[in-house]
Amino acid sequence: MARTTIGLERFLALRARRGLRYGLVTNQAAVAPDGRPAWRAFADAGLGPARLFGPEHGFLGSAADAAPVPDGRFRGIPVRSLYGESAKPTPESLDGLDALVFDLQDVGCRYYTYLYTLAYAMEACAEAGLPLIVLDRPNPVGGLAVEGGPIAPEASSFVGGYGLPHRHGMTVGEFALYLRGEYYPGAPVEVVGLDGWERRSLWDDTGLPWSPPSPAMPTPAAALAYPGACLLEGTNLSEGRGTARPFDLVGAPWIDGERLREELAALGLPGVVFSSLYFRPSSSKYAGEDCGGALLSVVDPRAFRSLDCGVAVVRTAKALWPGEFEWKRDWEGLAPSFFDRLAGGPALREAVDRLAPLDECLALAYAGRDDFMARREPYLLY
Numbered sequence: 001m002a003r004t005t006i007g008l009e010r011f012l013a014l015r016a017r018r019g020l021r022y023g024l025v026t027n028q029a030a031v032a033p034d035g036r037p038a039w040r041a042f043a044d045a046g047l048g049p050a051r052l053f054g055p056e057h058g059f060l061g062s063a064a065d066a067a068p069v070p071d072g073r074f075r076g077i078p079v080r081s082l083y084g085e086s087a088k089p090t091p092e093s094l095d096g097l098d099a100l101v102f103d104l105q106d107v108g109c110r111y112y113t114y115l116y117t118l119a120y121a122m123e124a125c126a127e128a129g130l131p132l133i134v135l136d137r138p139n140p141v142g143g144l145a146v147e148g149g150p151i152a153p154e155a156s157s158f159v160g161g162y163g164l165p166h167r168h169g170m171t172v173g174e175f176a177l178y179l180r181g182e183y184y185p186g187a188p189v190e191v192v193g194l195d196g197w198e199r200r201s202l203w204d205d206t207g208l209p210w211s212p213p214s215p216a217m218p219t220p221a222a223a224l225a226y227p228g229a230c231l232l233e234g235t236n237l238s239e240g241r242g243t244a245r246p247f248d249l250v251g252a253p254w255i256d257g258e259r260l261r262e263e264l265a266a267l268g269l270p271g272v273v274f275s276s277l278y279f280r281p282s283s284s285k286y287a288g289e290d291c292g293g294a295l296l297s298v299v300d301p302r303a304f305r306s307l308d309c310g311v312a313v314v315r316t317a318k319a320l321w322p323g324e325f326e327w328k329r330d331w332e333g334l335a336p337s338f339f340d341r342l343a344g345g346p347a348l349r350e351a352v353d354r355l356a357p358l359d360e361c362l363a364l365a366y367a368g369r370d371d372f373m374a375r376r377e378p379y380l381l382y
Helices: 007-015 038-044 114-128 172-182 220-234 257-265 306-320 338-343 347-353 358-365 369-379
Strands: 022-025 051-054 072-074 077-081 099-102 132-135 189-192 249-252 272-279 291-298
Touching: 007 038, 007 132, 007 189, 022 038, 022 114, 099 114, 114 132, 114 172, 132 172, 172 189, 172 369, 220 291, 220 306, 220 338, 249 257, 249 272, 249 306, 257 272, 257 291, 257 306, 306 347, 306 358, 338 347, 347 358
Parallel strands: 022 051, 022 099, 051 077, 099 132, 132 189
Antiparallel strands: 072 077, 249 291, 272 291
16 A cells, blocks of 8 residues: 555645744654654744644653643744643734644544644634644544444543544544534634545554654554553553553453453454463552553454453453452542543443443443444545
């Protein structure tokens, strides 16, 4: 398959206008095919940028998850944080710009906050009458599979909103069109699309280099596991943060890894093989402690369904170790558990608590999926 041409390339070659003052929402993962970061590609083309904006993890991409990031400067360019005092660009931060350009690598999952950074940027640009130009990038987990059902408006937060399911199957450019069509009609948005990307494409099909979009997303394989494995963040199970395999590992000091492996293997989940092992996280949950657990290896990425796997892991751990398993408290107190915020409400947690059959748990997780599929259809570009 020929290499995918990304929006950054097409914008710089065909659409960019010298003499305009561009603001650029980006980080280190937004790279050109030759490895140059987007800010450098802009500079090499004589386009500034005049101002930089950084999402969660910061413009440099090195801050920990959920850690506030201050404003700063980079090589003399002002950097405004969109994960600090304000998640939305302020009128003052947009003052003097001719357009705001958004170029971030999404991972195809509703918990990933870059989606909401885009939504807030669109809202701010609509209020300021400022053009928003979205440079499209491939969805690393493909555009065919959609996992889970849409999140309800009353459950919306900065890790889930705008009616998205857990795995949404859109590129960031398609999501921008979805946002404009469903939530911000008339917003001045232009999407510079991809060439050579198909909905069935996974990252390895694009011929593009991978730069981690965030510290715990080192590989495209981690992105594939993320829609389900991130649910573990709402529990006292380690999701592998602080190891070389975040989101591919699950465990805790009180888990018998071989027993967990046996139970998960017996479920016959497609596209994945489980191995038992011990691991010791260097940070995050159980830092410095030996954890028993399981490693998931995706052997058929197109058959694998991460959400099904994540729900199965949580339910199995609850069934095998009911005395040790716990739900993580929600940090803002807006839900009984952080799991509810990720899952989109209490129904799935309550089903796991009563050890409902896995099929029933998955039916709850996928409720409304067909409605979302119909809703997103008009905004698909590829």
